[in-house]
Amino acid sequence: MRHSEGRFGRTEESLFGSNRGKECPTGQHRDFSRVLSCFLVSAIPSSGASFVTARILNGNLIREEIYVELRGEIGALKAAGITPGLAAVLVGDNAASKVYVNSKVAACESLGIRSFFLTPSATITTQELLMLVHDLNERDDVDGILVQLPLPPQVDAKQILDAVDLSKDVDGFNPINVGRLVAGRPNLVACTPLGVMEILRRSKIPIEGAEAAVIGRSDIVGKPMALLLLHANATVTICHSKTRDLPATARRADIVVAAMGRPAMITADYIRPGATVIDVGTNRITDASQAERIFAKFPERLAKFREKGSALVGDVHPDVVEIAGALTPSPGGVGPLTIAMLMSNTVKAARMRHSGRAAGAATVRR
Numbered sequence: 001m002r003h004s005e006g007r008f009g010r011t012e013e014s015l016f017g018s019n020r021g022k023e024c025p026t027g028q029h030r031d032f033s034r035v036l037s038c039f040l041v042s043a044i045p046s047s048g049a050s051f052v053t054a055r056i057l058n059g060n061l062i063r064e065e066i067y068v069e070l071r072g073e074i075g076a077l078k079a080a081g082i083t084p085g086l087a088a089v090l091v092g093d094n095a096a097s098k099v100y101v102n103s104k105v106a107a108c109e110s111l112g113i114r115s116f117f118l119t120p121s122a123t124i125t126t127q128e129l130l131m132l133v134h135d136l137n138e139r140d141d142v143d144g145i146l147v148q149l150p151l152p153p154q155v156d157a158k159q160i161l162d163a164v165d166l167s168k169d170v171d172g173f174n175p176i177n178v179g180r181l182v183a184g185r186p187n188l189v190a191c192t193p194l195g196v197m198e199i200l201r202r203s204k205i206p207i208e209g210a211e212a213a214v215i216g217r218s219d220i221v222g223k224p225m226a227l228l229l230l231h232a233n234a235t236v237t238i239c240h241s242k243t244r245d246l247p248a249t250a251r252r253a254d255i256v257v258a259a260m261g262r263p264a265m266i267t268a269d270y271i272r273p274g275a276t277v278i279d280v281g282t283n284r285i286t287d288a289s290q291a292e293r294i295f296a297k298f299p300e301r302l303a304k305f306r307e308k309g310s311a312l313v314g315d316v317h318p319d320v321v322e323i324a325g326a327l328t329p330s331p332g333g334v335g336p337l338t339i340a341m342l343m344s345n346t347v348k349a350a351r352m353r354h355s356g357r358a359a360g361a362a363t364v365r366r
């Protein structure tokens, strides 16, 4: 599949992220976001054919840009006597959850946010966990509360999430915070869709007036995503498992956000040439024949799969790089922004909770 070479330009220099730390190729742009939008990094399938490939929207670079801003904000808050604090609650020992929470705690450490890591046993009851959340709600040194999902089956997850103080709800899952987003008066908003908006804005993808298709309607990704795009003046279609002729609906869109949890489902026939494609999906695949189909044009990824026996893939098929105008990789696209926005929400919560003392501290609107 070929499309207009002139529109996006092309560099065959590198795969994801290998331009890190270099200056803009034109030498004109020294600030990070301009450097970022200046690099046209290609993920080139190794088929030998001459393809025009999408601009890769590198989430790791955007996260670093946000971290630079956050360090400045946190420094200013500390100068005003406020150290933002995040409490992470991990129930039981789900291995994947442990990895997620550890990376969130590590992000806190790297930024100078105080972290509190609570690990109640997998046998905890709803009442006991509610008491723990109430304690965290009362603590003045805790600005943000994160209860890692999934919770064990005996715990009523909705009751727990509803109990998190609105001003400390850094995941943005409390229905009142969701309602504020619906009303266009957002308080704390879910991190993953917030991160997608940062990717679009900092990559200078036009949103106003654009047709956007959000595929997936979960409470934590699809719905808030659609609302954020709507508030940014996109014309939004929300798609789900019952959408009729999904490929045709998605093909109308200038911006496609895929969040279904279906490995590599969004193939090139869902995408209009030149569209921006945001891949929220993170799926671990272990089936060799599935990996061979998905990575047919990416022998290096296939070789890595064979070495490890598994691989992470998004909801978007890697071949979409041949038709999209811009594309987030998975991994390395939306994931880093989810954690960055959790940090950003924690800083925002600290600023809001101590608004008197924080009045003079620098803020960046996100």
Ligand code: NDP
Pocket (backbone or CB within 6 Å): 192, 215, 216, 217, 218, 219, 220, 221, 222, 239, 240, 241, 242, 243, 246, 259, 260, 261, 262, 280, 281, 282, 283, 315, 334, 335, 336, 338
């Ligand atoms: P959910 O399972 O809660 O929701 C999936 C949504 O996708 C549902 O609305 C479902 O429709 C829709 N869907 C499922 N199959 C299809 C299909 N064949 N066609 C159209 N729509 C379909 O998932 P989440 O929203 O929690 O997560 C989605 C993906 O995003 C997952 O891969 C998850 O791992 C990833 N994720 C990544 C994050 C990151 O930081 N990168 C953070 C959060 C999630 P219906 O409502 O009709 O059932």
